Amino acid sequence: MRKPVLLVVAPIAALMLGAALFGSRGEEREPWKSVVPQPDIAVKGRPSYVQDIKPIFDQSCIRCHGPVDAHNGLRLDSYEGVMAGTLNGPIVYPGEPSLSNLLTLIKHESSPQIWMPYHQEELSPNRIRNIENWVKDGARDN
Ligand code: HEC
Structure with missing residues (x-):
């Protein structure tokens, strides 16, 4: 009975960890990149x-x-x-x-x-x- 629970929890935990790591790293590096992109002239x-x-x-x-x-x-x-x-x-x-x-x-x-x-x-x-x-x-x- 323990296996199915792990199968559900593990991917969710991995996703949350991934979001925490990559999300915060992206923001730190280039906080201004979230601003509306300018079309070039x-x-x-x-x-x-x-x-x-x-x-x-x-x-x-x-x-x-x-x-x-x-x-x-x-x-x-x-x-x-x-x-x-x-x-x-x-x-x-x-x-x-x-x-x-x-x-x-x-x-x-x-x-x-x-x-x-x-x-x-x-x-x-x-x-x-x-x-x-x-x-x-x-x-x-x-
Ligand atoms: C969000 C606010 C903000 C925006 C948008 C902004 N500036 Fe500035 N600007 C500042 C601040 C704050 C300073 C003073 C920086 C300092 O001396 O520490 C400054 C200083 C300057 C200086 C003088 C630096 C010096 O030699 O004393 C120039 C030139 C300048 N900005 C050009 C621009 C240009 C060109 C743009 C647009 C492409 C622009 N700024 C957009 C906030 C802004």
Whole structure:
């Protein structure tokens, strides 16, 4: 009589253990991956601020860098705000992507604590490419 009970209990126990192990490990590694995935966009050689760049900031940044919250004094809800940068200075140097903190943080080349968007899913590769191309092209208000 003991065998059938074991046959029922053992798989359930195994499932629960598995869920506990894999569930918690997945969350620890990438807590932001549960956020809604972004469909990717086309890469443009000379992106427009209004058409290509502002929508990315609106979607992924302005809830922390806009009228409600402006972490480090940074506002990304207007061209002027983007160019004014943080309390410490500019984040965009036109024509100089490697000097521009904006790119360092979204490309995850900074220390992990300040990767942007902060504790969220990273921007898609094509969004990063477009922001980089926009900076290379002079970070124009176009
Ligand atoms: C959930 C909130 C949140 C979101 C979303 C967010 N940020 Fe931030 N951001 C922060 C916080 C908090 C800091 C301050 C980090 C620190 O200095 O420790 C910061 C700082 C920054 C800085 C300045 C770092 C410095 O040099 O002082 C830049 C640039 C930046 N964010 C860009 C972005 C961009 C671009 C996006 C969107 C792709 C974005 N952030 C989305 C919270 C956020």
